[in-house]
Amino acid sequence: MIEHAALTIDGLTKSFATTPAVQTISLAVPAGSFFGLVGPNGAGKTTTLAMCTGLLRPDMGRIKVFGHDVWQDPVTAKTIFGVLPDGLTTIDRLSGRELLTFQGLLRGMDREVVNQRSTELLEALGLSDAENKLVADYSAGMTKKIGLACAMLHAPRLLLLDEPFEAVDPVSSATIRKILQRFVARGGSVVLSSHVMATVEQLCSHVAIMHRGSIAAAGPIADVRGDEPLEDVFVRLVGGQTNDGGELSWLR
Template identity: 55%
Template sequence: MSIDNMQGNVGFSPNPGAAVSIRGLFKRFGGKIAVNGLSLDIPVGSFYGLVGPNGAGKTTTLNMVTGLLKPDAGLAMILGTNVWQDINAAKRVIGVMPQPDQIFDRLTGLQLLVYAGMLRGMKCAEATARAQDLLAAFDLKAAASTMVADYSAGMTKKICLASAMIHSPRILVLDEPFESVDPVSSANLKDILIEYAQTGGTVIISSHVMALVEKMCTHVAVVNNGQVCAAGTVEQVAAGEDLEDRFLQLVGGRHEAAHLSWLDGGKAGS
């Protein structure tokens, strides 16, 4: 299958049946083009990985799709709703994992989750019950009354993910969700996300870890220089190769070792 075909057979018109349908998204910051006419369809119920080198445009794309950053051109639809024509309707069906510096870390873990639920229109009692369930699922029950500012990096990542899930969204958007999370907690989080996708929810993650994407995701898009290089099922994009090798072929940038003469592992001083 050619790379053009692997771009999801994206046509000019958006696909209202897709979980996310992006057409011609464009964003410039000063003299730098961050996203350059990007188009992509993400199927409902998929576990979709968005991968690319640093500066490829992944986070900027996700910010435009989720209503956090207005595009200069193009459109994004979520479950048939044009994000920038009805931003509140689009936001109601998605859960966006905040970054650690975007949360109120002077609240306890329980307070933060209840607050996140009530912001979504939930009654306090329902938000509290769901918060307790999430704290148990994410191994944070013992830290429920601890201020989030005192959490470890991994614990903070988990409470951020829990805050995105409390209102049971139809689409979860997660930017590097497993960074700084220990292997045991990471395995538990993966199980929760896979089960969520199996019930019909759609998970979109950006990640630099190819092994994780290859193991967890059903679909993947490789983004470079603000455009989609290839998209489809993981098997289609990998094309019979290891996904990381295929990724390096698509984005380039790998070169021979620099052969630094002074980097000799101590041999010169022996």
């Protein structure tokens, strides 16, 4: 394992009834890296991130964030990372500004600091004009952006993001990308899950490919893909195949 890792996963295992979802995986995310966790739908990405953030208890294994065990020392660990879960559920009867204030005060932050950071985040994410609008009335892209603002409000060292670009319009996507790239450039670490290889290839320095709850390949993205596009490596490792759609001859 990497000595200075932002996130360390050791022997992580989870089953639902008799169905294995994550099968004894081990992984190290280098500090300061932009790390992509990729895999087809049902590969175990969301389950893995849910265990890493303390939202789902593993059957076995350990997770550490900068050396702090997520399950044995959850209070310390959760001050270090920020989370944007897939299918984000927020208190949507609050405005964007109110939601950030609530999140900050819930974390015990000083109100003045919360106000200052909220203003900066709303401006950076292009939400200043909607800060007094109910989150329930936000578009999908705006909801992702206010979720990211909540994840970053307490100045975490690590962001754990589950499908942050899913259902997001190109303008919002570009804004989120720039924010995350600046976060990493200033020393932060990001783990994002995705099944869109082009996004991961453009953003990430490291990647892990999951398939059926296991890690099929992991490392610096240049090493994993070699001389091939990442998508070709991904399809080969997960056993996918393409065809010409000839079996749908009735669509004429």
